[in-house]
Structures are given as structure tokens and as C-alpha cells.
Amino acid sequence: MRPDLDSLALFLSALESGSLSKAAEEHHMVLSAASRRIRILETEFGVPLFQRTSKGVTVTGAGESLAIHARLILRDVDRMRADLSDYAQGATGRVRLQANASAMGQFLPDDVASFRRSYPEIRVDVEEHRSVWIVQAIRDRQADVGVITGDTADTTLNFIPYRMDRLVAIVHRKHPYRNREVSFAELLDFDFVGLENDSAIARTIEDAAVAARKVLRLRVKVKSFEAVCRMIEAGMGVGILPEGAAATYRKEMGLRFLNLSDAWASRRMYLCTRQETLTFPQRRLVDHLLSRYVP
DSSP: OOOOHHHHHHHHHHHHHTOHHHHHHHTTOOHHHHHHHHHHHHHHHTSOOEEEETTEEEEOHHHHHHHHHHHHHHHHHHHHHHHHHHHHTTOOEEEEEEEOHHHHTTTHHHHHHHHHHHOTTEEEEEEEOOHHHHHHHHHTTSOSEEEEESOOOOTTEEEEEEEEEEEEEEEETTOSOOOSEEOHHHHTTSOEEEEOTTSHHHHHHHHHHHHHTOOOOEEEEESSHHHHHHHHHTTSOBEEEEHHHHHHHHHHHTEEEEEEOSGGGEEEEEEEEESSOOOHHHHHHHHHHHHTOOO
16 A cells, blocks of 8 residues: 555654644544554554654654655645646646846846736746756756757757847946956956856856966855855955846945956857747747847
8 A cells, every 4th residue: 555645744743743642633633543544654664653652752763764755745746736726727838947047137037927927827937047957957858948048059959049148347336447348358367256167157257268368366156146246345356247137236236337348248048948849838938038039
């Protein structure tokens, strides 16, 4: 026999409260019925799950192992119910969209919101990840549509031009460089604040430093655009970020933006999909996102 979900939930309640009687009360059953359910679980697995004492119950090593699996099973069941409830309420499709921080910090939220208004019956699940992870997620069928910046050499996937964004240099308001435009090579005389190595921007500026034959003095590495701006505000160095995403912090933190004269500062973003016929909801989302961009 397979353990039923109610028995697993009862087991977790007893584990967390240390009392089978409290767990029985929580699940609206008499103590004898709760005890029987736990005994059935122990018989099915062939191991004791609890040690009974006068003060309650203490989980065994086997019980701790079961608890890990039980939490995952019940979590997945909750997700399944949530997914199906959308269809019960009239949803006709679902699209799993992953996008990088540059898109999430600029135009994508408005584009997705516009799509939801036009197609309320299609559910869109949105997650933020690095571009390199998004490509892998598309390959592994963990996502349906991706928004990425960077390498599009993978011939097993489709890459559709989506948007343009521009990288700018961000400096403290008192930074000595006063021109409104600067080359990246000139900035390499200063300390840098940057993103972690797996970001598209990090790889871009590392390659640009090599091309300029200068050392990139990356003194601080952080995870988010906001953290980069906070560090620059504190005087820790200069940074390179998408202009639209960093604009949120410009006034609040007293930052200055310098236009980069380098060609690579203008970047193309792509929609990434598998090379197979898109489902109706996926095609609707892709077409809508592409229609939103007016060069």
C-alpha cells in the first residue's frame, strides 16, 4: 500500500508538536484513529517513526527521513492543486517565463502585465534567473520562454530579437570624472563594483578589459543591481549597469550616469524558445512581447 496524504500530514503535525493527541485534535480525529494511522505508516515502511513517552512522541531517525519526503510530497500536491484551480476558474493555458535581471528591471513587467490584461485566461509564471541558466532551463524543459542577453550560438534553440538596452557607467556624484561620455578603457583606472561572474554583464566587462589590455580591479561583487548602486553610493567604486534598470536608484542615491562610447554598450535582448511548434499560449505570449517593442 502507498501512504495516503492525510496520514503524512498527520505524521508531520505530530512531529512538529511532539504530541500525537495535539496532532489528532488539529486534524479533527479521535486519538485512537490517529494512532492507527501512524501504526499503518510504520507497518508499511517496516520501521518505527516515533518513540512514545509519557510526555508525547519523539521522532526516530527513520521518522526524520520520512519527514523530508513527506514535506516535498505535500508541497507538490499543494502546487498541483493551485495549478489546477486556475483551470477550474477558466484558465486555458500556462506559460513558464524566465527572464534575466536586465529585462525584469526595465520593460518586461509592463509587457507581461499588458499580456495578462489581453489574455486573462492564460497564466504566466515568471522567474528571474541569469541568462546562462535560462538557456539551460529552456533546454531542460523547465521553462517555455526565456528573455536573455548574450550568447545565442546554441543552434538547438530559437533566439528571436526582442529589445535593445544600453549599458552605462555609474559613478558617485562626487567622482572626479566630469565628462558625460567615457570609454570603458578610461574607467579601468578606477576600482569597480560588479555583479557575480555568471551574469552577462560580468562576462562583457571582463572581455572588454582583456581587449583593452588593462586589469579590471573588481573590488566588490554583489548579486543585484540595487546592491551595485548602494556600493557605488558608499564610494566603493564605479559600475556598469543597464540604464533603464539603474534609473530607479539614480536620484535616491545621488548617482551620475556616464554614456559609454563602446559599441558593446548597446545590447540586443532575445526571446529564447525550443525548436518545436509552440503551444497556443506560448505563441500568444511570444507574439505579444514582440508587438510591444517600437524601435
